[in-house]
Amino acid sequence: MCLCLFLASCAWEELPSAPQVSEDTTTVKLTFCINDGNQTRAITSANENTVSDITVLVFDNTNSLIGSKYVSSVAATSVSVPVTTRSATGCTIYAIANTGSSSYFAGVNTISKLNTMYTTLASADALESSGSTAGSTGALMIGKASANITTGGANQFAIPLYHQCSKFSFTITPASGVTITGYQLCNVPLSSYITDSHVPASASTVVGPPPAGTGSYGNFTAVSGLSQTTALSKTYYVYENLCGSNSNATSEALRNSSNAPTSASYLLVNAKGSNWTSTYRIYLGGVTNVATPLSDLTNFNVYRNLNYQCNITLGASGGNGDARVTYTATTASGRSNMYMGDAPIGNYLYSDGTNGTTFKSGQTVGIIFSSEVTQAQYDAGCRHGRALALKDAYSGSTCAWSNSYSSPYPNQTVHPYCQDFKTCFNDVSSGYDALSANSSYVGSSSNPAWYYCNNYSDGTTHSGSLVGRKWYLPSAGDWWDIMENLCTWTDPQKTTIKGMRTSPNGIGTYMISGLPSGVYYSTFDTKLTTASGTALNHGNYYWCASECDSSGAVLVYFNPSYVIVPCGCKNYGHYVRAVLAF
Template structure:
């Protein structure tokens, strides 16, 4: 048993215990006496009968993998290879009872043999065509989704967790031919317990970036942890477990996952617990290291905690290796996470975002970095990448609907305006309200407070009133929905759930773009925060007496990316939020002020800047 204990913790404690899981099952290769020995001639070779005896004491069989049945052996395939790696004997047993069982295997005398025993394939033909160790070592299993191990076992048609045993042997005619072969799991087990402090509520969690494919044998595990060995189905073969959301958990909760090995490498900079965070994930595998995402909130704050798996070696007795981000097969990882009362402030040993919320209700904090470019693979950074840059992240807050749809990171502003940056009307009709707007929970905005609060109208319309959004006569909605960002193969897009789909921004979205991407003095920032809850009516200045430089940094990033700048004095932008059935909201960027206005839906030609949530 090996353990890592993080000490001197201010607000979060995180401990990890790791142990090898060796199945309590004895496998012997035993020769038979008398008539069991076959001496049929094969040139100078003679064949001999050997037997496998299993001592099993597990419960009922089931396909799904749980803590109660993870060690069950339902069927066994045995393969015997000679010193050159050629198959010289094999046997499949379709039913292995929870008692001692003898299995006859015909092979020949040979030295330097390797015996493989593989449990729970569920098929006698699974290894058809495998006549060498090399072929066996290239075989791998693939999951349709990360959850499949829990629901259906290791492979299609399997009878539980795939387990593999291996032994070296010299087989002689008339010899004892008895060898112990321990079985080990192909997958690993990851369990955690999250304990919130008083006043802290756990709102959700998700295990992310786990491989969806794995070699059957361990022949591809690198000798050193620094070497990356991607999943056999390809570098993009990763997935997330289904997110657990909408929790209101104020007491400890526990969960167990089963995952494939993730050989994502190491980073020599992560030499202490303090340095084991997202900044030190192995560069060569920045998108593939596995981590647990935990969402929690307290009074006036919300946090997203990112806790990376790994941290030990895969030696017979694991030892600490904080530089190691690998998740090895057949390890039992147990994590204890204690969430402090202040959102994780002061503890840099895990990557987290601890942010005082904007004050909007029913919002979730993602892990996106405001001001970074978003790339097509879902990652983000400070450098523009031609053909890969989607937009600029302007918020790490997500609405309830966005979170429920699977968004976990934040919201993004497009690099360019819609409609080739040509002015357009909100709609062709003077009286073209968004149908059932008020009854859908999106009341007309009337002042600064209700304007700031509305980050729902634009996104929710895609599902609640998709025909309205898709109507080309409703120009603003239609142009945003059909905006072409020029970036192909965005891996984070999930159109049925509107994840990564461009939409018409509500006034609260544009407010966030202004406040989060603008450059402000401390006094100006204080003014903007106070205006969030102001009852000052539409038509007034959100902020004024500016010197014309507050958009310089944003416009510089847009310019580098070949985007359309937010031009002061001409910066009129339509919003999805409605002031009345006839009028919609407009945000005006001026060199010396930012003003909140409304206008008739067919009475003003203004710009459109689409946004997306991911």
């Protein structure tokens, strides 16, 4: 249905760009219909169909401007709008609402110029908080009609108004025993053309980046720390994203990262069960751009003026839910307050934040050893995992944890002493947390192990998800994951190590012994040296960020026939290797 507003007798202002009108003039009375059907949506529920102002532009059949009018205030009653112009056939009339300015279209004298105009957002959520343009009370709406204007004719035309943006609503329903821990809408355009002149006729046509350029994409603020066990709903307002289609995405399950266009928009959902955590990726789009949208799974475009609704069911086993959900379900380590990323363990990490199975000269920075990230890492934007540096952080043979025998950890009240295997396994935070808790501590050469890790250079320029990421001294839990995930274990050995995760055994005892000499780490070392790195020094200890008491810190030792995790005096010299969260 349409809510029709007959616009008249408001505070009129002629646009500065309006041409001189000849004596052969006529008054065009326009009826603006704000479409209130299934397609049109507004910016918030409070201003669902608010029209605060209207600009009318009349173009002749040569696409030249022949009349214009700006209405600065629109009342919610029946009114009419007279626009002075000349008689002409094959005219195109544009009506554009909520620009907030009488001079917004100054200088526009052809349709071509109008079609090049676009709006830009400062952030992904600015549509909802600020509207499309400065001074606007709502979303930009655009209408277009073809007409013949005749002298003495009725010249009254209906022009439906449609929104420049779209609405994306989702409802997540967790199965029994499933907790929603967070979500984030990602990679939405921050700019959009005002008119729909750039919308392709075919979904397979890729329009390219938003009008403001390839960098004009943004993410909504991540929602984290949730403990939602019942259905959760949220609505976002977004600009069109004309990223194209992929004919391989013939089913809902195939709408995944392998088939999605590079610039496609997607929703991340984090959830967990009693013994797993998962990250689900749901791509937007999936329908045609017609009056009654139809399902088109190959289509990843997000069109203006459509209401995209997504119902997501999270299954009890971490991924057996709605088929539209693309997910990576990984059994969690059992640590609390951890998030699962999507980084494949054992892959090389590249300087642009991507990863792969092959070494790339000048681009490889480390080896991924975990797809888990801590709460602090997640809050800092890390969404993938953790990686080990290819080389030791100190160029000499050994260095101290601190030059002072009794130098304390920057904030020991947060991280308890690691005096048994269970505490060692659970401490994956102390190394990373020190970066923000006491940057002067990790940056001081009086604390060599911290200092050299903090200043470690992998020889590349970071981009993508590695921008701003710093190397740091690994915690005992970091080293545990390196040992468990990158070394090659037989099934009994793997079972033994996993059993130690909750062991009350004191550190300094063997974690695992009786190993075939050097076999368990040989593949790991080969992977390091293949990437122009250096193998771990298996005749020496490596420092951990974790303390075991006021004067000692945890060490790890990969002996050819056993693994031991003891405590060492902080001012003794040992090896250091850095890790990185991304």
